[in-house]
Amino acid sequence: MVDFSLTPEQEAIQRMAREFAEKEIVPAAAQYDRSGEYPREIVKKAFKAGLVYGPVPEKYGGGGIGALDQLLIAEELSAGCAGISSCIAINSLAAIPLINYGSEAQKEKYLGAACREEKLMALCVTEPGAGSDVAALTTTARRLNGEYVISGSKSFITNGGVADYYIVFATVDLSKGHRGITAFVVPREAEGVSVGKKEDKMGQRAANTTDVIFDEVVVPAADRIGEEGEGFRIIMQTFNHSRPGVAASAVGVARSAMEHALQYALEREQFGMPIFMHQAVMFMLADMARDIAAGRLLAWQAAWKAERGLDNSKEAAMAKVFCGDMVMRVTTDAAQIFGGYGYVKDYPAEKLMRDAKVFQIYEGTAQIQRLLIGRALAKEKLK
Numbered sequence: 001m002v003d004f005s006l007t008p009e010q011e012a013i014q015r016m017a018r019e020f021a022e023k024e025i026v027p028a029a030a031q032y033d034r035s036g037e038y039p040r041e042i043v044k045k046a047f048k049a050g051l052v053y054g055p056v057p058e059k060y061g062g063g064g065i066g067a068l069d070q071l072l073i074a075e076e077l078s079a080g081c082a083g084i085s086s087c088i089a090i091n092s093l094a095a096i097p098l099i100n101y102g103s104e105a106q107k108e109k110y111l112g113a114a115c116r117e118e119k120l121m122a123l124c125v126t127e128p129g130a131g132s133d134v135a136a137l138t139t140t141a142r143r144l145n146g147e148y149v150i151s152g153s154k155s156f157i158t159n160g161g162v163a164d165y166y167i168v169f170a171t172v173d174l175s176k177g178h179r180g181i182t183a184f185v186v187p188r189e190a191e192g193v194s195v196g197k198k199e200d201k202m203g204q205r206a207a208n209t210t211d212v213i214f215d216e217v218v219v220p221a222a223d224r225i226g227e228e229g230e231g232f233r234i235i236m237q238t239f240n241h242s243r244p245g246v247a248a249s250a251v252g253v254a255r256s257a258m259e260h261a262l263q264y265a266l267e268r269e270q271f272g273m274p275i276f277m278h279q280a281v282m283f284m285l286a287d288m289a290r291d292i293a294a295g296r297l298l299a300w301q302a303a304w305k306a307e308r309g310l311d312n313s314k315e316a317a318m319a320k321v322f323c324g325d326m327v328m329r330v331t332t333d334a335a336q337i338f339g340g341y342g343y344v345k346d347y348p349a350e351k352l353m354r355d356a357k358v359f360q361i362y363e364g365t366a367q368i369q370r371l372l373i374g375r376a377l378a379k380e381k382l383k
């Protein structure tokens with residue numbers, strides 16, 4: 001049986017996240033968008049509200065919530081501001097490798113500190129020469145006297161400049177391609193770790209996005225996550241868990257754009273009537289509502305499978321690519337409905353449109369998601 005209703009607990013989570021967004025995020029969003037500063041005080045308040053490490057099991061101090069619960073939070077916070085929302089969401093996303101593959105000691109040490117001492121995390125996969133082609137990464141982890149020495153540069157790292165712990169993917173053997181990739185947890189204070197250039201971004205400007213450099217960083221073997229060579233699988237599984245959340249964030253941004261555009265269309269008059277009454281405008285809004293609902297259902301389906309331990313790789317890619325393209329379309333149409341006012345910063349549409357673009361880029365581009373869906377289709381057919 002399919003059931004689309006939320007439990008009373010889920011409704012409470014949704015309400016709490018919406019109230020947090022309205023009270024803490026919305027009033028500050030424009031200021032952080034302008035300055036590009038990291039919203040430290042808001043993230044602190046999100047810790048207090050239990051919004052940062054929701055999916056971490058309760059025994060380590062997290063919220064112990066499910067994948068669908070996490071989507072409800074992502075949509076609500078992103079409806080407030082996608083940049084500030086990503087400052088909050090990236091922590092639990094970066095924690096996924098530890099949650100799913102970490103040893104008991106690692107979980108106690110790193111997840112425990114993250115939740116109880118409000119430590120921040122970042123996920124370091126991308127490099128200047130390895131974006132979509134993750135298997136081409138060249139950051140190395142050289143074995144030395146029972147430890148590892150990590151060297152290389154990571155780029156576009158969300159939380160790069162503020163994280164206390166980096167989840168780093170490096171290769172123990174370049175000649176092995178993706179089979180050499182291995183995951184590590186590296187504290188920011190480790191000698192040889194430095195933060196590089198901070199990106200000056202088009203949108204989601206509150207999020208802190210930087211290069212992170214690892215220069216001969218010595219990491220004990222106890223801080224390797226999973227086995228040697230297991231890193232590629234860990235990255236892919238992490239994306240299967242994170243992509244529905246990213247899709248839900250896109251839904252939040254699109255919903256906000258639609259709500260603003262609808263309000264404006266009902267108020268703004270041209271040719272003697274609200275512009276909403278011109279069918280060309282009304283139909284844009286109808287398409288927005290339809291596509292937002294479709295995107296939400298795809299995201300929920302992908303999370304539903306993840307919660308049941310089912311392979312959700314195709315559904316996660318479908319949700320991610322649909323919602324990434326959908327939010328770009330919806331925010332572009334919202335700017336159109338605002339006319340000239342859609343192009344200026346005094347009105348909400350232009351920020352929403354700038355914030356939307358990166359949903360087609362990060363966590364695997366729109367093209368890579370289509371590749372994944374296509375491969376899954378062929379695999380199912382040839383099985």
Ligand SMILES: Cc1cc2nc3c(=O)[nH]c(=O)nc-3n(C[C@H](O)[C@H](O)[C@H](O)COP(=O)(O)OP(=O)(O)OC[C@H]3O[C@@H](n4cnc5c(N)ncnc54)[C@H](O)[C@@H]3O)c2cc1C
Binds near residue numbers: 123126159362363371
């Ligand atoms: C704001 C922001 C935050 C980010 N946060 C993080 C983070 O926290 N951690 C992290 O590790 N990374 C992060 N990233 C990096 C992001 O995941 C990469 O930018 C993304 O995977 C694309 O890699 P690339 O930029 O090198 O583009 P490329 O891989 O060089 O792609 C360029 C273009 O070529 C296309 N292309 C490439 N290969 C193919 C193919 N096989 N078939 C069809 N088309 C293809 C792409 O779709 C794209 O259109 C972030 C990026 C941004 C912009």
